[in-house]
Amino acid sequence: MTASLSPGTEIYPGPVSARPRAVVPDGAIGPTPDVEIVDVTKRFGTVTAVDRMRLAIAHGEFYSLLGPSGCGKTTTLRMIAGFEQPTEGEIFLDGQPIAGVPPYQRNVNTVFQHYALFPHMDVAQNVGYGLRQRKIRGTEERRRVAEALELVRLGGYDKRRTWEMSGGQQQRVALARALVNRPTVLLLDEPLGALDMKLRKEMQLELKALQREVGITFVYVTHDQEEALTMSDVIVVMRDGLIQQMGGPTELYERPVNRFVADFIGTSNFIEATVVEPPDEGRHVAVRSARGLTLRGRVTDDEATVRVGDTVTVASRPERLEVVPADAAAPVGAGITQINGRVQQGTYLGDQTEYRVLTEEAGELIVRHQNAAGAGGAPGVGPGDPVIVRWQRDANLVLAG
Amino acid sequence: MATLSEAAPVRSGQPRRSFSSALLTGLLLLPASLWYLILLVVPLAIVLVMSFGRASRIGGYEPGFTLENYGQAFERSTPFITSLVLATSGTILCLLAALPLAYFIATRGGRRKSLLIVLLIVPFWTSFLIRTYAWLTLLGPDGLAGFIGDVVGDSGFRILGTPVAVLIGVVYGYLPLMVFPIYVTMERMDRTLIEASKDLGAGRWATFRQVTLPITLPGLITGSILVFIPLMGEYVIPAILGYGRVFLVGNQLVLQFLEARNWPEGAARAVVLILIMLISVVFYLWFASRGRRTREISVL
Numbered sequence: 064m065t066a067s068l069s070p071g072t073e074i075y076p077g078p079v080s081a082r083p084r085a086v087v088p089d090g091a092i093g094p095t096p097d098v099e100i101v102d103v104t105k106r107f108g109t110v111t112a113v114d115r116m117r118l119a120i121a122h123g124e125f126y127s128l129l130g131p132s133g134c135g136k137t138t139t140l141r142m143i144a145g146f147e148q149p150t151e152g153e154i155f156l157d158g159q160p161i162a163g164v165p166p167y168q169r170n171v172n173t174v175f176q177h178y179a180l181f182p183h184m185d186v187a188q189n190v191g192y193g194l195r196q197r198k199i200r201g202t203e204e205r206r207r208v209a210e211a212l213e214l215v216r217l218g219g220y221d222k223r224r225t226w227e228m229s230g231g232q233q234q235r236v237a238l239a240r241a242l243v244n245r246p247t248v249l250l251l252d253e254p255l256g257a258l259d260m261k262l263r264k265e266m267q268l269e270l271k272a273l274q275r276e277v278g279i280t281f282v283y284v285t286h287d288q289e290e291a292l293t294m295s296d297v298i299v300v301m302r303d304g305l306i307q308q309m310g311g312p313t314e315l316y317e318r319p320v321n322r323f324v325a326d327f328i329g330t331s332n333f334i335e336a337t338v339v340e341p342p343d344e345g346r347h348v349a350v351r352s353a354r355g356l357t358l359r360g361r362v363t364d365d366e367a368t369v370r371v372g373d374t375v376t377v378a379s380r381p382e383r384l385e386v387v388p389a390d391a392a393a394p395v396g397a398g399i400t401q402i403n404g405r406v407q408q409g410t411y412l413g414d415q416t417e418y419r420v421l422t423e424e425a426g427e428l429i430v431r432h433q434n435a436a437g438a439g440g441a442p443g444v445g446p447g448d449p450v451i452v453r454w455q456r457d458a459n460l461v462l463a464g
Numbered sequence: 465m466a467t468l469s470e471a472a473p474v475r476s477g478q479p480r481r482s483f484s485s486a487l488l489t490g491l492l493l494l495p496a497s498l499w500y501l502i503l504l505v506v507p508l509a510i511v512l513v514m515s516f517g518r519a520s521r522i523g524g525y526e527p528g529f530t531l532e533n534y535g536q537a538f539e540r541s542t543p544f545i546t547s548l549v550l551a552t553s554g555t556i557l558c559l560l561a562a563l564p565l566a567y568f569i570a571t572r573g574g575r576r577k578s579l580l581i582v583l584l585i586v587p588f589w590t591s592f593l594i595r596t597y598a599w600l601t602l603l604g605p606d607g608l609a610g611f612i613g614d615v616v617g618d619s620g621f622r623i624l625g626t627p628v629a630v631l632i633g634v635v636y637g638y639l640p641l642m643v644f645p646i647y648v649t650m651e652r653m654d655r656t657l658i659e660a661s662k663d664l665g666a667g668r669w670a671t672f673r674q675v676t677l678p679i680t681l682p683g684l685i686t687g688s689i690l691v692f693i694p695l696m697g698e699y700v701i702p703a704i705l706g707y708g709r710v711f712l713v714g715n716q717l718v719l720q721f722l723e724a725r726n727w728p729e730g731a732a733r734a735v736v737l738i739l740i741m742l743i744s745v746v747f748y749l750w751f752a753s754r755g756r757r758t759r760e761i762s763v764l
Binding site: 144145146165166167168171172173175176177179180181182183192193196197240241244 | 654656657659660661662663664665666667670674675678679
C-alpha cells in the first residue's frame with residue numbers, strides 16, 4: 064500500500080478501472096474487500112468533510128483511521144455504519160452497494176465513543192439486544208450472550224446494571240454487545256477516549272488480541288497516534304477529508320510521505336531545503352538548506368517526482384540524532400552529518416532525556432538520548448553547553464509534499 | 465491520630481451536622497411548612513371534620529357525628545364515575561397528542577426548539593376562561609359544527625353540549641402539562657442510544673418501543689399525574705363547553721357548597737374524591753414502576 068497526497072490518487076493496488084471489482088470480483092486482485100469506499104465525498108453545507116475518498120478494507124485486518132478532529136475520520140465511520148449518506152460516490156459492503164440501506168439492515172456494528180449502553184437494561188439485556196432484533200431469543204440468546212461476555216472477560220456479570228460498572232467494564236459490555244452479532248466489520252469510534260492512561264494501554268493490547276481471536280475486521284477511529292501504532296495492521300492518516308498516507312505502523316513511522324504525517328505520527332525535526340542533485344536509482348537526493356547545510360537522503364514517497372530546484376523538507380526523528388560534548392573526539396565517517404550547537408534545554412523523561420539544541424545551520428533540533436542504566440542523560444551535556452549534533456544519513460527523510 | 469479520627473466519619477458517608485446548619489435548614493423550610501400547614505393541612509382537617517357533621521337548617525355546618533353524608537355520596541355516585549371516565553379519557557388523549565409532539569420538538573426541533581416551546585406556552589398568557597369561551601365560537605354553529613353540518617347535510621349537527629366538546633376543551637387546556645415533562649425526558653435522553661439501537665438491528669418503531677419509550681417513562685408518568693389529578697376536579701370546561709349537561713364531581717361540589725349550602729355532604733364528597741385520586745395515583749405509580757429495575761430518572 065502506498066501513499067496518496069492529492070485527491071483521487073490511486074491508493075489501492077490495481078487499475079483505476081477496477082471500480083466494478085467490488086461487484087464482479089476479479090481473481091487477479093484477490094478476494095473482495097469487506098468494505099470498499101469508492102470516490103466518496105461527504106459535504107455538510109459548504110464544508111467538505113470527506114473528499115473523494117478511495118479505500119479498500121481487507122478482511123480480518125485491524126484498520127485505524129487516524130487524524131486530528133475534523134479530518135473526516137468519524138464521518139467516514141458513520142457512512143459505513145449508515146448514519147450518514149455519502150454526497151457522492153459509493154460504498155460497498157461485502158461487495159454489495161449499500162447506498163440507502165438503513166443502519167439496522169447493515170451487517171456492521173459500532174462501539175460508540177461513550178458506549179451508549181441502554182440504561183434501562185442490565186448487562187445481559189444490553190448484550191442480547193441485537194440478537195433479539197433478529198428473533199434470536201431464549202436459550203440461544205442466553206448462550207451467545209454468555210459466550211460474548213466470556214470473550215470480553217465479563218463472565219458472570221449478566222445481571223449487573225451498566226451504570227454501576229467502571230468505565231473499562233462498560234467498554235467491554237459495549238464490545239460484547241457489538242461482537243455478539245458477528246458483524247462483517249466492527250466499527251469503533253474512539254472507544255478508549257474516556258478511560259485513564261493505564262487502563263487505555265491495557266485495553267489497546269486486549270482489543271488487538273480480541274481482534275485476532277475473533278478474526279473480524281476492525282475499523283478504529285482515533286486521534287491518538289500511539290494508539291493507532293499499537294493496535295493497527297493498517298493506519299489511514301487523514302487530514303481535511305483527504306487521505307494523507309496509508310500503511311503499516313512501521314512504514315508510516317519510518318517513511319512518512321509528507322510533513323503532516325511526519326509531524327502527526329511521532330516527533331520530527333524539519334529542515335527546509337532545495338534539491339541540488341536529481342535522485343539516483345535508490346531515490347536518494349542531495350539537498351541544500353537555506354543556511355548552506357548539505358544533506359543526502361531518500362525520497363520517502365515513491366510516487367513523487369523530484370527535480371533539481373524543488374523545495375523539499377528533510378525530516379529526522381529525535382531518537383536517530385546523537386548529541387556529544389563539543390570537545391569530545393568524534394570520528395567523522397562517510398554518511399555522517401555533524402553540526403555545532405548549544406543546548407537550550409534538557410528534559411529528563413525517565414527512560415530518555417530530551418535535548419533542545421540550537422544550531423547555526425539547522426535551527427532548533429530535538430534530540431532524544433536513550434538513558435542507560437545508572438546514567439541520566441548524555442554524559443557532560445547540560446543547558447548552555449556547546450555540543451555537536453550528529454546523525455547517520457539514513458535518518459534523513461526527504462519529504463516531497 | 466487526630467487526622468485519622470477526623471477523617472473517619474466522612475469516609476463512612478455521615479458528615480457531622482453542626483447545630484447552626486440544622487438551624488439554617490429549619491429556617492429555610494419554615495415558610496414552606498407554614499404555607500402548607502395553614503393552606504393545606506388545616507383546611508383538609510376542617511373538611512374531614514365537617515364531613516361527619518350535619519347541615520343546619522339555614523345551611524352551612526352543625527357539629528355532630530354521622531356517616532349519612534358518605535352514604536349520600538355513594539348513593540349518588542354517577543358524577544364520580546363521569547369524572548373518572550372524563551379524567552381517564554382526557555389523560556389518554558393528552559398522552560396520545562403529547563407524545564408525538566414532544567418527540568418532534570425534542571428530536572427534530574433543531575434551532576427552533578425554543579421557539580416551539582414558546583409557541584406552546586403563548587396561549588397561557590390569556591385567561592383560561594377566555595380561551596375556553598373562544599372554543600364556543602370555534603365549535604359552534606358558525607364554526608366547526610356548522611361546517612360539518614353543511615358537509616353531511618344535517619343542519620342540526622351540534623358539537624357543543626356533548627362529551628366530544630368537553631374532551632376537545634380538556635385536551636386543549638391540559639396538553640402543555642403533558643408535553644413538558646415528556647419533552648424534558650426526551651430532550652435529556654442520550655441521542656446516541658437511538659443510533660446504538662438502530663446499529664444493533666432495530667428499526668424505527670422497534671427502537672421507539674424498546675428504547676425511547678422506556679427511557680422517557682418517568683416523563684409520561686409525571687405528565688399523566690399532572691393531567692389526571694386536576695381533571696378529576698375539573699368543572700369549568702364541562703360547564704361552558706358541555707352546557708352543564710355533563711355533570712361532574714366538581715360541578716356537584718360547587719352546587720352543594722355554594723347553592724344547596726349543604727356543607728357536610730359536600731365535604732364528604734370532597735373526601736371521597738381525594739381518596740379516589742390518591743388510590744389512582746398510587747396504583748398508577750405502582751403499575752408504571754412494575755418490573756423496572758433501573759435508576760429512577762424523576763422529573764418532579
